[in-house]
Amino acid sequence: MTQPTLIDGKAIAATVRDEIGRRASELLASTGKRPGLAVVLVGEDPASEVYVRSKDRTANELGFHSVKHTLPASTGESHLLELIGTLNDDPDIHGILVQLPLPSHIDESKVLRLIKPEKDVDGFHPVNVGLLTSGEKDHALIPCTPHGSLILLKRTLGSDLSGLNAVVVGRSNIVGKPMASLLLQESCTVTVAHSRTKDLPDVIRAADIVVAAVGRPEMIRGDWIKRGATVIDVGINRLPAPEKGEGKTRLVGDVAFRECQSHVGAITPVPGGVGPMTIVMLMANTLTAARRQLGFPEDKPIF
Numbered sequence: 481m482t483q484p485t486l487i488d489g490k491a492i493a494a495t496v497r498d499e500i501g502r503r504a505s506e507l508l509a510s511t512g513k514r515p516g517l518a519v520v521l522v523g524e525d526p527a528s529e530v531y532v533r534s535k536d537r538t539a540n541e542l543g544f545h546s547v548k549h550t551l552p553a554s555t556g557e558s559h560l561l562e563l564i565g566t567l568n569d570d571p572d573i574h575g576i577l578v579q580l581p582l583p584s585h586i587d588e589s590k591v592l593r594l595i596k597p598e599k600d601v602d603g604f605h606p607v608n609v610g611l612l613t614s615g616e617k618d619h620a621l622i623p624c625t626p627h628g629s630l631i632l633l634k635r636t637l638g639s640d641l642s643g644l645n646a647v648v649v650g651r652s653n654i655v656g657k658p659m660a661s662l663l664l665q666e667s668c669t670v671t672v673a674h675s676r677t678k679d680l681p682d683v684i685r686a687a688d689i690v691v692a693a694v695g696r697p698e699m700i701r702g703d704w705i706k707r708g709a710t711v712i713d714v715g716i717n718r719l720p721a722p723e724k725g726e727g728k729t730r731l732v733g734d735v736a737f738r739e740c741q742s743h744v745g746a747i748t749p750v751p752g753g754v755g756p757m758t759i760v761m762l763m764a765n766t767l768t769a770a771r772r773q774l775g776f777p778e779d780k781p782i783f
């Protein structure tokens with residue numbers, strides 16, 4: 481039996497990061513400025529802290545200007561809005577990311593709408609969503625996880641994805657919907673499945689490309705996946721792992737990885753698949769945002 485291709489997100493992220501580093505050095509040489517990223521974290525969510533630390537580390541490694549604002553969970557909405565106003569007006573900050581989810585007393589969409597679209601490195605502002613869905617993605621900032629997932633697909637299958645059947649499982653604003661928009665623009669035939677989808681296994685069996693973004697550990701079984709299909713597992717689920725020691729945990733995706741190995745064409749592991757791409761695409765967006773704000777926009781998108 482042939483082994484499936486393991487899509488090495490960590491290695492691909494490293495090549496993307498090198499390219500960002502080169503371009504950031506060019507920007508520094510011509511403008512004297514470094515891309516600046518502000519990450520805002522409200523409340524103490526241990527999972528979010530891992531991601532925020534990793535963003536901070538990667539930004540520092542690339543020589544970006546990086547600031548982190550950690551606010552208590554009890555922070556009032558008006559205080560958060562005020563901070564965003566300050567970051568919007570700060571010329572050294574080119575990208576603003578507010579870690580989600582926010583505590584329930586804060587109106588998430590109100591916060592996201594206040595971020596200047598040109599600084600919205602998550603790509604969640606309605607202006608960026610509109611540019612992406614209306615086919616003007618070269619002028620948008622594109623959400624990091626779907627954009628990173630698309631790069632993994634192109635590195636695996638080649639740049640022409642046209643005509644392939646793609647099934648996206650999940651319809652969130654962060655992953656599922658923008659992923660579907662991107663694949664549609666690549667001329668895939670796109671199906672978006674969700675919790676009300678009937679006969680999910682059969683829907684998935686028709687897919688050449690499966691993107692799983694559900695948040696349910698190993699929900700998608702191996703025998704739902706067509707022979708030779710490419711699987712992008714976005715899910716990150718932390719399960720207890722007593723075998724590793726008391727209180728230890730392990731990460732698993734939304735796809736039963738081992739059951740897929742005998743017949744898929746290629747698959748991303750968890751960890752080491754989509755996650756590392758999310759972080760580097762955030763850096764790519766921060767660089768793009770900085771170049772545009774400093775009057776040095778790219779002739780064409782970097783990625």
Ligand SMILES: NC(=O)C1=CN([C@@H]2O[C@H](COP(=O)(O)OP(=O)(O)OC[C@H]3O[C@@H](n4cnc5c(N)ncnc54)[C@H](OP(=O)(O)O)[C@@H]3O)[C@@H](O)[C@H]2O)C=CC1
Pocket residue numbers: 625649650651652653654655656673674675676677680693694695696714715716717754755758
């Ligand atoms: N690797 C990375 O960089 C990132 C990973 N993630 C991970 O990806 C996963 C998804 O995240 P996110 O999109 O934010 O999650 P959400 O909870 O916002 O969305 C989950 C989606 O899955 C659908 N769903 C839930 N149960 C089922 C089911 N039984 N069958 C089919 N569809 C179902 C929901 O449907 P409905 O709309 O009908 O409720 C919803 O659309 C999580 O594990 C998250 O941790 C997220 C962001 C980045």
Ligand SMILES: Nc1nc(=O)c2c([nH]1)NC[C@@H]1CN(c3ccc(C(=O)N[C@@H](CCC(=O)O)C(=O)O)cc3)C=[N+]21
Pocket residue numbers: 528530531534577578579580581602624625716731750751752753754755756758759
């Ligand atoms: N405004 C906002 N933007 C986001 O992009 C955003 C967010 N909020 N909230 C939470 C989710 C989740 N997310 C991840 C980023 C990196 C990894 C990552 O690097 N994962 C590593 C493993 C990390 C570990 O060991 O925990 C991997 O998969 O290899 C995972 C998940 C971004 N999100």
